[in-house]
Amino acid sequence: MKLGTEVDLENLLQRFDYDHICALLAIGFDPKTLTVEFPNVPSKVAFDEVEEALLYRNIVPRVVWKMQRWLQIGEEKNDQFDLLTVFMVEEEGSEMSAFGKSDKFLRDKAYSFIAAGKDTISIGLTWFFWLIATHPSVETKILEEIKANSPTSSDGNLVSFTVEELNKFVYLHATLCETLRLYPPVPVNNKSPIQSEILPSGDRPGRGTRIFISVYSMGRKEEIWGKDYLERWISESGKIIHKPSYMFIPFGAGARVCLGKDLSFKQMKTVAINVLRNYQVEFVENQTVSVSSKSIALHTENGLMYSTAVLKYVRL
Numbered sequence: 001m002k003l004g005t006e007v008d009l010e011n012l013l014q015r016f017d018y019d020h021i022c023a024l025l026a027i028g029f030d031p032k033t034l035t036v037e038f039p040n041v042p043s044k045v046a047f048d049e050v051e052e053a054l055l056y057r058n059i060v061p062r063v064v065w066k067m068q069r070w071l072q073i074g075e076e077k078n079d080q081f082d083l084l085t086v087f088m089v090e091e092e093g094s095e096m097s098a099f100g101k102s103d104k105f106l107r108d109k110a111y112s113f114i115a116a117g118k119d120t121i122s123i124g125l126t127w128f129f130w131l132i133a134t135h136p137s138v139e140t141k142i143l144e145e146i147k148a149n150s151p152t153s154s155d156g157n158l159v160s161f162t163v164e165e166l167n168k169f170v171y172l173h174a175t176l177c178e179t180l181r182l183y184p185p186v187p188v189n190n191k192s193p194i195q196s197e198i199l200p201s202g203d204r205p206g207r208g209t210r211i212f213i214s215v216y217s218m219g220r221k222e223e224i225w226g227k228d229y230l231e232r233w234i235s236e237s238g239k240i241i242h243k244p245s246y247m248f249i250p251f252g253a254g255a256r257v258c259l260g261k262d263l264s265f266k267q268m269k270t271v272a273i274n275v276l277r278n279y280q281v282e283f284v285e286n287q288t289v290s291v292s293s294k295s296i297a298l299h300t301e302n303g304l305m306y307s308t309a310v311l312k313y314v315r316l
């Protein structure tokens, strides 16, 4: 890549996240979207479309999108066979695979893992880098923590950490929590009671009523969170304060809480440490950074551009 090229950090992190989740966890195959040409890999493009379609289908009444699908118009128009189509196909006879599970079961598992892990971590990291670039004093403290806790000599290669080593990065952990509070990668969650319920508010949703929870709004309510973020996450003795999961809900809560929560913190910390110990990331000036309303995931509206020319090497 030529020096001075402008690169979209969000796009880059999404590619990293997609390759990682496919190769290491879901299907044992590296789609290599993070090669220097930034190829448009069809399966990743299809997953991006699924995220947009999910938002659309949660907003538009079922009868409308089903009609659009039948007529092949609007958002439901499908020009080609893709994973979205596969996802929509009704149940067929069960052909059992060598592992004793139906192919449908395995496909759905692979899908749900890729979908759950594909963009979430990259979105968390995108907003993390944006927030620390706009709050230099926070970046300085994280650098001090990195200096104190990671190996002193480095050849610039990636450094990996054990869980115990990562636990020492308290300030970094607090900053990531604060990032997820303000920019939850899944900004809206929804639940339905399996039988009539009475909520603490006195509302009485019937069986199957869809209740939407704005994780984004909850994270910004002062009556829940107060004002000072250090008091919020770090105790006087310098330990992380663990919030009740029904208060800090970027990962959901209860029986269906995110299975990838610990893995996500480990991965976000590892990437953050490796980038920050080697580089100072500066973003292209005068770009408008805002949240997108096109997906169920909290992407930026226009990406997050940094320039390789101002990517300063600051090895610690």
Ligand code: HEM
Binding pocket: 025, 112, 113, 116, 117, 118, 120, 121, 124, 184, 185, 186, 189, 249, 250, 251, 252, 253, 254, 255, 256, 257, 258, 259, 260, 261, 263, 264
């Ligand atoms: C910052 C990163 C992530 C965030 C913010 C996040 C968020 C969420 C949320 C909001 C849910 C729904 C929970 C509920 O409905 O109560 C969920 C479910 C889930 N997540 Fe994550 N996730 C992240 C990363 C990951 C990763 C990396 C994986 C996989 C390796 C993963 C796997 C799952 C699975 C399997 C479920 C479904 C759990 C169930 O239904 O029993 N997540 N996640």
